Amino acid sequence: QVQLVESGGGLVQAGGSLRLSCAASGRTFSSYVFSMGWFRQPPGKEREFVAAIVRSGGFTDYADSVKGRFTISRDNAKNTVFLQMDSLRPEDTAVYYCAAAQSVILGTTPRDYDYWGQGTQVTVSS
Numbered sequence: 001q002v003q004l005v006e007s008g009g010g011l012v013q014a015g016g017s018l019r020l021s022c023a024a025s026g027r028t029f030s031s032y033v034f035s036m037g038w039f040r041q042p043p044g045k046e047r048e049f050v051a052a053i054v055r056s057g058g059f060t061d062y063a064d065s066v067k068g069r070f071t072i073s074r075d076n077a078k079n080t081v082f083l084q085m086d087s088l089r090p091e092d093t094a095v096y097y098c099a100a101a102q103s104v105i106l107g108t109t110p111r112d113y114d115y116w117g118q119g120t121q122v123t124v125s126s
Helices: none
Strands: 003-007 010-013 018-025 035-041 048-054 060-062 070-075 080-085 094-101 120-125
Touching (some): 003 094, 018 035, 018 120, 035 080, 048 070, 060 070
Parallel strands (some): 010 120
Antiparallel strands (some): 003 018, 018 080, 035 048, 048 060
């Protein structure tokens, strides 16, 4: 099993920045997790893809809505994945989830991922 715990959410004004962290643990993580991803779920909407990164960190993918503003990275020595969010907009307001995939590389849909964190709230005020 893999356990994921997100942190770093909060309230920020439009144009500001936040850095989310996702700490992973579990015996399976280091051996079988191929990609990590971030998703978000705005109020009243479905969960949507934000960004993904492969195990080595050498390849990433982003949703068009966040390209150039968000950066995903990982520290494998600490089993932690980050999402640096800059130039935040009110439409970025959502619960942000970290996810781990055992068999899909750079997946962009929730069904591509096998483990999920509990989520962290990000609120961007105008």
